[in-house]
Amino acid sequence: MSAFNAIGEEREIDRDEYTPGVEPQPTWCPGCGDFGVLKSLKQALPEVGKTPEEVLTVTGIGCSGKLNSYLDTYGFHTIHGRSLPVARAAKLANPELEVIAAGGDGDGYGIGGNHFIHTARENHDMTYIVFNNEIFGLTKGQTSPTSPKGHKSKTQPSGSAKSPLRPLSMSLNAGATYVARTAAVNPNQAKEIIKEAIEHDGFAHVDFLTQCPTWNKDARQYVPYIDVQESDDYDFDVSDREEAAQMMRETEDVLNEGTVLTGRYYVDDESPSYTEEKKAVGEMPEQPVAERYFDEDAEWERSYDLLERHT
């Protein structure tokens, strides 16, 4: 018998269950792209059959970090850049949990970049949503790792001399097995992509373009957007790493020229997730670590039985 009975519970799920009674109204600025992420999650989660209490939403710091204040699941609002190591450990301690991590572009591609690379590399079975607004919003508009070259801000008064980081290519190189980009202005696609990401057995990375109407007035509203799966102008195989890499590169090249390409870029359904790999080498117990502490029949090993090697 499980000690975590919210997990796998079969019942009708109302979308409103995901709206917290304590803070039903987000404090994001009017017109903020973050509303789009929240809405697509509220739509996607019931559709994939997840109840609020079997989901752990782990966030970083920034406007995006407020996501779990407005999405009523188990939540962990961590520290800047560190949502991924917290989230992946929760998954290792209890692999039955549905784990979603989220943060901004500064959080995930800047200060937490090392964790992003390694979590993708290890292919943890979780979803990572990056609210990409190409700016630092909460600290009032400084240049971020995805800001376009030449972007002027209070901390780059003459325009940024740096080229923006390539989030999709970086993710693919690091080892993510599901890579997509969507935009707040494209709610239907966003919902579908979030659903796919949650259901994917491995590290699913969604670069979510979220316009910042307050601090990034230069930035477009990410319209018009083009869905690379639906457009006849693009034809590539999402399961082919080479073709995916090429499509990602093109997408990243044209974003700052005004062409907003979105959609699925890479889907690898074959590679085992980290939990499966770790089980295969014998370093992950069958029974989730978290369950064992509640298991009255568990027989706890003790160091006394390990002493022979020392005598």
Next chain:
Amino acid sequence: MTIHSKGFRHGETKFRIRLATWPLISMSDDELIWRVSGGSGDGIDSTSQNFAKALMRSGLDVFTHRHYPSRIRGGHTYVEIRAAADEVQSRGDGYNFLLALGDSFARNPQEEAYYGNEEIKPLSENLDELREGGVIVYDEGLLSEDDVADLDLEERAEENDWHVYPVDLRGLAKEHGREVMRNTAGVGITAGLLDMQLEHIEDLMSDAMGGDILEANLEILHEAYEMVDEEFETTHDLRVPTGEHDTEQALLSGSNAIAYGAIDGGCRFIAGYPMTPWTDVFTILSQNFPDIGGVSEQVEDEIAAAALAVGASHAGAKAMSGSSGGGFALMSEPLGLAEMTETPLVLVESMRAGPSTGMPTKPEQGDLEFVLYTSQGDSSRVVFAPGTIEEAYEQTRLAFHIAWEYQIPTIIIYDQKLSGENKNVDVEFFDREPEPGLGTTLTEEELKEAAHDNSGKFERFGYEDNEKNVSKRSLPGQKGGRYLATGNEHSPVGHISEDPDNRVYQMTRRIEKLDSIREELDEEHDSNQTYFGDETAEYGIITWGSSQGAVVEAVERLNDSGHSVKGISVSDMMPFAEREVTEFLESVDEAMVVEMNATAQFRGLIQKELGRFGDKMTSLLKYNGNPFEPAEIVEGYEVNVADEDREPSAQVRIEPAAGD
């Protein structure tokens, strides 16, 4: 307003650097202190482990001390094994038997002179500390005649009554097997010279190897052993002591003890990044966890390591992480997150000489203030500093108990010395039940009765029923337990809140958990502080952590030689052992605080915590990379207290009392 500095003043210091010359005082005759020296990578560590175990099996108490450079291949290294019939608590003073094996990875001195002549170091570096009447065996197969001649060994041996036996260990090994077996030849010669039975050494060899390798080693062992009788003219008196154990013994290091305390405390998750000397604990648990249902993760950096431990604990695992100074610095932020979110967590910090990279393989007790206060805001954490192998086990277990009972990060601070030293412990010491409970974590059944807000969100940080200042927790996936954890200040259901009344309530409750913990430690557990010496003494020596052993031995010697001294070794750093340390200081006229750092951090902590006794306490400090030896503490006492008009001969520093 005038601000008075509360801490001690860096006053005049007595400071002297000189190579110590042994013996400073007379030594016990019924002990063997065997030092085996060679190069890093020459198997000195495993050879010494087996020899220590053989001595233990023969009925002796043993204690090992390891000295090694921060280098993989080559560089002078040694291990010392002290063995006697009665309990040995420290490495002792100097030593009386040297087996110099030679450094097979030594660099040619002509190519690179910076490190000196490395080939001769296993012999030359070890002569200063060899006691009068001591025995030297060196490998003439590796140490050249010219190099040995340059040391004036003959003359020095004459002066100090040393007994020198050059043997071609390398040649002997090559004749029967491979050159690496010269360690075995050295052990055989040692056993022969000490009249030691080979039985236990043979048993240990059979456990570790088999086939041709075992056979060749046994052959070499016997040939070397018999060579002593047949070919040597022996002149020394030193023999292996004899003893007997009442119960079965196990040879363990401090790192073993910490790892085993964690296992018995129910820990089944560890995340880490390699760094000397913390790596030992990480390795031991990583190797044991697959067999006992645990998960170990080696990750990208120490920020991740501590953050993983927080995440695993949040989801329901008893989790730990750890590092040494530089890596622990990266853990400051996740540590603060654990304090704020009241996530149970155990961290270990294995100190080495700092600042920065410092001396990676040398012990120091310089991270105390760092571990107590690192991370922004007011600290709410528990810190224990075990001083012995047994304390390392007990206090790690206790750390898991306290962390999960009070939902607070608990840190074990120890050092390179305790990490790597081996000592025999009664096997039955470990014969106790494990404690895998999750403390103040609710079950789904209990959650049904717990307080929720109107929308059904669990009041994880509620205002009611917080016995011992603890608000009970739920785990993700439990029905009826959802809440938000955040590093921001937060309301009862965990949502971000900057309401002043709520802030004061939550902050005060988190801090006052330390009062509740102090109460539990004082009333429900045996004291973590260790007392020794003459209870009626008017002079006290105070120490903490791994300096304990040398201080205990020094206090014994002082009392044996007519002084009246008592000692206390303190482990409860936070919440501080306020009552016990106050009582100790009130009971003496003067006290000397012994610690391995340059700024008297522990003495500063005592003054900060107690707010008085500044004029009663002096310090004996050592920070040259080597732990205290008992004679240095005895001498420190004589110079400091008996006010003898001389300076210490060892490389230590005496700090006067505040106001002196």
